[in-house]
Amino acid sequence: MFVLRARIALNIKSVEHEITEEKFLADKNGLLRNLNPVYEKIPVLIHGDRPICESLIIVQYIDEVWASRPAILPCDPYDRAMARFWAVYIDDKWIPSVRAILLSEGEEAKKAALEDAIQGLILLEEAFTKSSKGKKFFGGDKIGYLDIALGCFLEWMRVTQKIANVNLIDESKTPNLFKWAQDFCADDAVKDVLPQTDKLLEFAKFYAVELKGSME
Amino acid sequence: MFVLRARIALNIKSVEHEITEEKFLADKNGLLRNLNPVYEKIPVLIHGDRPICESLIIVQYIDEVWASRPAILPCDPYDRAMARFWAVYIDDKWIPSVRAILLSEGEEAKKAALEDAIQGLILLEEAFTKSSKGKKFFGGDKIGYLDIALGCFLEWMRVTQKIANVNLIDESKTPNLFKWAQDFCADDAVKDVLPQTDKLLEFAKFYAVELKGSME
The missing domain is CATH 1.20.1050.10 (Glutathione S-transferase Yfyf (Class Pi); Chain A, domain 2)
Incomplete structure (x- = not known):
């Protein structure tokens, strides 16, 4: 469910993106351990070569990076x-x-x-x-x-x-x-x-x- | 300890403010019940007549309201x-x-x-x-x-x-x-x-x- 937050935010901003799925409760390739060593949880947004973790933080990040497109957080x-x-x-x-x-x-x-x-x-x-x-x-x-x-x-x-x-x-x-x-x-x-x-x-x-x- | 966050943020921005203390684990006047009904916790920042709750949210609020003074969150x-x-x-x-x-x-x-x-x-x-x-x-x-x-x-x-x-x-x-x-x-x-x-x-x-x- 938390992944949806990132996906909806990217859609609002019309940001092209790829999705890589990871099996729930499994991380065989150690991908999540590398990208999100603190929580080992999805979603992780990889922008350039940098991972951003935690869905609410990702949504704020997307809002700030693509600031000129439709706003996600209120202005006031x-x-x-x-x-x-x-x-x-x-x-x-x-x-x-x-x-x-x-x-x-x-x-x-x-x-x-x-x-x-x-x-x-x-x-x-x-x-x-x-x-x-x-x-x-x-x-x-x-x-x-x-x-x-x-x-x-x-x-x-x-x-x-x-x-x-x-x-x-x-x-x-x-x-x-x-x-x-x-x-x-x-x-x-x-x-x-x-x-x-x-x-x-x-x-x-x-x-x-x-x-x-x-x-x- | 969480109150300190709000106080330090107000100091960084040189915002004049008054402090009202509430006894720990007591809220005899029901002040916190009114201002922060969800958690009944300090700190609560009252700005004008509107309460803002949760210390990390208060710090971000202070940073955004007094945006032209020294920044608290990074720019990037x-x-x-x-x-x-x-x-x-x-x-x-x-x-x-x-x-x-x-x-x-x-x-x-x-x-x-x-x-x-x-x-x-x-x-x-x-x-x-x-x-x-x-x-x-x-x-x-x-x-x-x-x-x-x-x-x-x-x-x-x-x-x-x-x-x-x-x-x-x-x-x-x-x-x-x-x-x-x-x-x-x-x-x-x-x-x-x-x-x-x-x-x-x-x-x-x-x-x-x-x-x-x-x-x-």
């Missing part, structure tokens, strides 16, 4: 700070709760994780109202930093909903995000990079088993 | 990405290991935490060599984003060293950081905001007891 420093704040919230607080819906043991723990994830979305719905100022996206008329930060998980949310038989982005609880999700997925920079739901479903099942295994 | 997008990468590494990986030196139960766990913290400093020593390009600071001739991100913990490291009877920034293992620490603490934007070691020592002992208590 306060709006930028808010976009950064919620993006970090998504990674540090919200994603762990979504992950826990699949990985928690027992019905009670799963229910608590679902409740956390929905409460997070309610906070993000409020952030959307402030940030979008009546327009379609967090970024206004066009998708921006926070749209990318949250939007890359939309397919993952759908898959989580299917596997766990739950409802995450609910039209009654978060109506603005419900509408935003449709607009985001239809965007030109997004629609061709979204993963196929059935492939992702397969991956999610594998992921849940692998991760549970590694935690035991 | 790649250098900016590297500074952001290591700042996040400090918060997400390195600080938890330093904290664990004080909070871990048992000698073996403390030793492992110390080893992690020192390995982290060795990585940061390498980052320093690349980033400083032979100059005094991560930021070159003047202190910048990564100097602030790490430097705010120097007094805390000293206190940890005293309490746990360990050595963190060691001249033999990380000679460049050893020298950097002296230059950082002597800097005009820094020297008057550093906490007094004896006060911090008192706080650290309280902190260790409180945090251990809250984890039990």
Whole structure:
């Protein structure tokens, strides 16, 4: 999912790029160990001969290198700070709760994780109202930093909903995000990079088993 | 410690400001609950009537609002990405290991935490060599984003060293950081905001007891 952030950012800026896939939880050629020795994680953007790691940092890097093309972060420093704040919230607080819906043991723990994830979305719905100022996206008329930060998980949310038989982005609880999700997925920079739901479903099942295994 | 980041950034930019202290682990007036409802943590920068939360986001905000004054982040997008990468590494990986030196139960766990913290400093020593390009600071001739991100913990490291009877920034293992620490603490934007070691020592002992208590 984090790779999508870099891909969408490159699309917004119309930057030609090549994609090299690495197998999940495997790094047989040691490529990731060389490129991202601290975390050994994807995505890594290789620009020239220099690797840039961590998806939110990559998106900011792309925005700054191709600064004359459509902006990804807002122009106003306060709006930028808010976009950064919620993006970090998504990674540090919200994603762990979504992950826990699949990985928690027992019905009670799963229910608590679902409740956390929905409460997070309610906070993000409020952030959307402030940030979008009546327009379609967090970024206004066009998708921006926070749209990318949250939007890359939309397919993952759908898959989580299917596997766990739950409802995450609910039209009654978060109506603005419900509408935003449709607009985001239809965007030109997004629609061709979204993963196929059935492939992702397969991956999610594998992921849940692998991760549970590694935690035991 | 995180508050120091905001204070040093305001000093670099010569921004007049007032400081309101909030008691640790208490928020009797509900001030933090109002200003930073998501985390209820300090620092919060109030600029005009708008709160900005999270120390690294505050530092970037200050850099962008007072953009014509001395720069805090590097100018080059790649250098900016590297500074952001290591700042996040400090918060997400390195600080938890330093904290664990004080909070871990048992000698073996403390030793492992110390080893992690020192390995982290060795990585940061390498980052320093690349980033400083032979100059005094991560930021070159003047202190910048990564100097602030790490430097705010120097007094805390000293206190940890005293309490746990360990050595963190060691001249033999990380000679460049050893020298950097002296230059950082002597800097005009820094020297008057550093906490007094004896006060911090008192706080650290309280902190260790409180945090251990809250984890039990």
